[in-house]
Amino acid sequence: MAIRIMVGINNIVLAMREAGPLKMIVETLGFQHLDLEVTIPRVEVFRDAIVDFLEMELGERFSSKARSGWRSILNYVGGAYIYVRREYAGRLKIISSSWRTANNKKKDIMDGEEDDEDVEAAEQDGGGESGVSETEQGEGKGQAGSKKASSEAKNGNGSLASGEMNKAGSMKVPTTFNEMFLFNGAVMGFGSSLWMQEVLGSFDAMVTNVANSYRLQEECDTVSLNIAKYSSTVNLSEFKAVMLASLRSLVPTDWNSAHEVAWTWLWDNIARMLKNLLGKPAVQEKALGRFLMILTEDSQNYLRREIFKRFFALAPKGQDYFKQSTTRLYFIADKVTEMTLEMYRDPKKVVEDISALGLRHVGYGIPTEFFAPFVSGACEVISTMTTDATVEDAYRWSLNLVSRILVRTINEGSTIVMKAINTNNAKQLEKAVACAPRGKRSMWLLDITVGTQSISPLYRSIESGSLESAKAMIRDLLIIRADRDNYYYGADDLFTRHPDVIKRLCADAQALLPGLFDGLIWRSRVTQDGQRRVNFYIKHLVQDADGKFNKCLEWLCEAGGPEIMCHPVVELFSDLVWDGIANRFFMFGKCWFVFTLGLFIISQSVLQHFPESQGIRTSTMAIRCFIYFASLGRLFHAQLSEAIGDCRARRFIRLSGGIRIPAYLGMMKNAISFALMLCLMLMLAEEPIIWCAATYDPDAASKAAVAAAAAAASRLAASDAADSGGGGTSVYSSAGPVVAKVVVNHNANLFTQHCPDGAVNLQVYEPVSMVAMLLYWTLILDLSVVSTRISAFVL
Ligand code: HEM
Incomplete structure (x- = not known):
């Protein structure tokens, strides 16, 4: 900030001799002070502070003439700020109202108010209905556009787009500022000026933040970085021409000379800010890239270490937030440095990343006043490492921008709920959320969105271990509230925003599960015949958002908490799932297994006790073929897909000898199936019938x-x-x-097992077959669930 003030004063002093440039500079600065309440006493304080400081520094050399000169110029600048703020308030109003009109196309272009209401109602209804009204709306706009165009043609003041629209007839009519801008840009021959799209992408943010100098500057800075990626010449006045033509088309009824003046003034100010930056990013990127690339290991360590050292010297309280290991701090320092360069290289991505990072800083509860000393400290370190002013400028400018975006994100994301989470106090949280409107209460607890990024206060409180807050949030979400028209119950919002909430709680905060399940039960206060009505809201536990079967039960089983499994909600929904659907699937699956086991027993143990005949031998062979193809084949396929899935997802478990195996084998059932597959494969390899078949001789x-x-x-x-x-x-x-x-x-004898080779193999085959049989029986133990008595025995 101090540097910005210095640069501003320097520019004023340099331009003092010529009225024109001085006016322009002061006007630009006045524009950047629109959001600050500049008053005469404040100007006096600021002026006196600077004059006193100069007097103190220069002593005798600061003559009375110099003193009065400084006072005059600072008075002029302060007065100009007050004037700009007072006089340009009207322009700001014009800009914001016409911008709303230009983007809220329905209101201005549709013929009447009634139509607006229809469209809005249709939009609220959503889906197909709204599609129909969109079409009707389009036609309406087409007519309106034609009327407007003809009337403007009479006045001799028609905008380009309107005229073209008339010609276009059946063409799709641009209805938003962006569409209209692209349309006019193409018509005016600027279709190839791709840089314009970068400005267009940020134009809404620029216009809506016209009175917020910090934000406007931030947008101009990022736009200048984006524009720097285009090699074509950037002529900013082209944008102004297209912008005005588009606005004239979209704000046809209100448009007058005051609009023309206001929008021209806005663009001139934006253009001045952009012009100041044009050409710089490319040079700075090169210089900073070169500097960072040649840093030795020692210099890197120095940079990492000093960033924090200087920050802590400037803001000792900052140490409370950095209690992590040195490795972690070095990692953060590296990331900070990397971001300064990436900001030049890929500004769009970095801006997105910073929004997410800012929300993480909200979660860490970082006060924004620490950012200025952090940036100053980092810049000081860089200045001790290089004498190249461009490198210093590049680093400072980039880190400043990063920090400004971070601070903005933190300010936007630091809701009272997030602040309450950091105290981990249920009462604070209840107090924070008490002022939320009923309809938005749940979203206050579940979603904070800044730009394209969002975080969930609920998940954040779980991550940070603020379980008291998380508990209070879940309780608050699952209270049923009502007003005259509606009931409000956060269960739908909770499961829509976090379909995996049960999984998350099972993994990180099992203590919160009973509270969540309690919230899914409603008990009536009124009793009837000694009973009272109880509602269970278990829809989201049974099915997910796509209507598919929810994995809740699986997650709960994996968590393995008996207390949870006995909760009435879990009991009800698991019984429902079991009786309604799982039972049948389970039995069907097990039938196949029982059938295979039956055949296995027949082929291995039963048929051998019959007198040997060709029929018995052929039956044995047929059954064994079935086992090898159907049972072994199925097992092999299942095991292979599980193993591939785990390898692809890099899910492994480490055995005691350091050997890593796919994670699915960690489950007992899968391990037994794997062992059974190996046994069957060994049996196939040693199958005496196959070995004896080699010596079969029909004669x-x-x-x-x-x-x-x-x-x-x-x-x-x-x-x-x-x-x-x-x-x-x-x-x-x-x-x-x-x-x-x-x-x-x-x-x-065809398919005999008695031959010299077969006799040898039988020594291996028979024990393996016995083990396989045992494994089959073990796998079938699942069936015990159908009988409580057997289950009790098995357990
Ligand atoms: C321009 C300024 C800053 C930048 C660019 C920045 C950047 C970062 C980055 C990249 C991380 C790592 C995030 C992750 O991977 O999860 C981080 C973490 C963090 N930052 Fe900042 N930071 C800035 C300022 C600050 C300040 C001023 C403070 C506090 C006084 C702060 C406190 C933290 C904390 C507590 C963490 C978490 C460390 C951990 O994960 O254990 N940051 N910051």
Whole structure:
């Protein structure tokens, strides 16, 4: 601020010799003082302070002539401010009323008042109806535009847009200032002057804050940064021409020379502010970028450290807000420095970010008076690090802008509710919210919006640990209030603004859940036959905003608080969900599982006890195929999708050995399913039927018969020889005694499990199959919920 005052006085002194430039400078400054109540005594105090200061500093050298000169010029400037404020109040009124007209198109362009009311009513009704009236409205405007155009043509004072509109006939008529501006801009041949759109984007904020010099300056600063991104020549008078043409079209009935003067005056002042900045941002960005890029590690540390050191020296109380670790403070210092450069590089994004940051500072409860010393401290540090004035200017100007936007956001966002949250006192909060209108009470507690950013006081109080305030807020939201026409109950607003409120409370503030659920119950004071009516407002617990099934129950189960689960609201809504829908889905899902388990038991244990036949073997094989394809396939698919989902979202849990596994395996049921999948895969790999099938030989039966016959024949021959040799001697061939063998050839049996390879595999297969069976049974334990008695046993 001191620097701004110095620069202002310097400009006045430099322009003192020429009346024209001096008048212009003083007028601009007067424009920037419109929001301040400048009075004669205040001017005198300011003047005397400066003159006394000069006298003190210069001593003898400050002659009486110099003294009277300074007094005269400061009197002139102060008088001019008072004059500007008094005389230009009328202009401000004209600007604001015509701006409202230009943007509230219905009122001025529609033929009559009645139509306005219809349109407004239709708008309130919303949806399709409003669409219809929009169309009608468009037609109305078209007619009005034509009438206006013809009357103005007669007067010889028609605006460009009106004339073009007449020609355009069926063309869509621009109805807002922005549309009209773009239309006129294109017609006047400025379609390629894209910089105009940057000014247009901020024009509303400029006009509505015309009497707020700080805000206006802030808008001009950001616009100048945005314009700096365009290489084309910026001719500000072009904007003025299009602006006036558009306003003439949109404010046709009221427009007169006073309007012309007022808007010209406004634009000239804005243009002067913009002109002061044109060309500077590019140079400053380059200088600051270069300076920050060549900073060594030591210089960076110095900067980080000194920013806070100097800030604390300038504002010792600021230390109360920075009790974080050094690493965190260095991180903030880095961010601050980074923002000063980013402000030049991508002003739009940074302005958005600063709004969000400002709201976070509201949450931290930072008083705005700390910002000036913070900026001064940071600038002092930079000035000790460089001799390049451009770098210093660039840093100071950028950080100043950042700080001004932050302060504005904090001022706009610091509602009495936010201030009460910082005290974490329920009484304070109740007091703060007591003055809210009933219809807006809930939004006071749930939403603070500044620009495009918003925060929720409720969530902020949970984040900051102000649970007393949060509790009071939830209680206040869920009280049913009424006036003659309406009931007011914040449950809808709460769940619409925060669909995940239950999840949030489960994670961060479980103590608040009973209060929230209590608020969803209404009990009548009147009893009837010993009973009284109780209403449960559980709609939002059952379904979400899209009408889909809400995950409330899942969140509550994960939180695992038995006290919460026994709350009447949770009981009612969980019973409703279970009896109405979940029961059927659960049973359907489990039926499949029971069916698979049944088949598994049959294939592994039952069929083996039947005498072996081709039918039994084929059935065993068929059932096992079903298990491998249907059961294993389903398990594999489910596990794979869960694992991929967790990996993509980087959800892992770390086991004791440091091994990371996907988070879904943390749930017992999923881990058992995974183990079952592994068992089934192992069984498939070791399946004896498959291994024996490799040696299956369809002719093996006949070969076995031939071998058996040959063996029988040789046995017969041997006994004949013995008979002829006289008396009971065994016959030995060179190959030894001839023994008749019964040849059992399993290779002839399709789908047999009995073969040398199969026998080896069975040693692994059988134990794994037993484990798989156990896992199947474990997974089916869920079914116990259908019987309280079994559940009690299982639990
Ligand atoms: C131009 C001025 C300032 C800028 C650009 C600025 C910027 C920042 C940034 C970038 C953060 C980190 C936010 C995050 O990542 O969540 C932050 C946090 C913070 N700022 Fe500021 N800040 C400014 C002034 C101040 C002042 C004057 C104070 C208090 C006296 C203050 C108090 C804090 C606190 C308490 C935090 C939170 C630290 C934490 O997360 O533990 N800031 N500020």
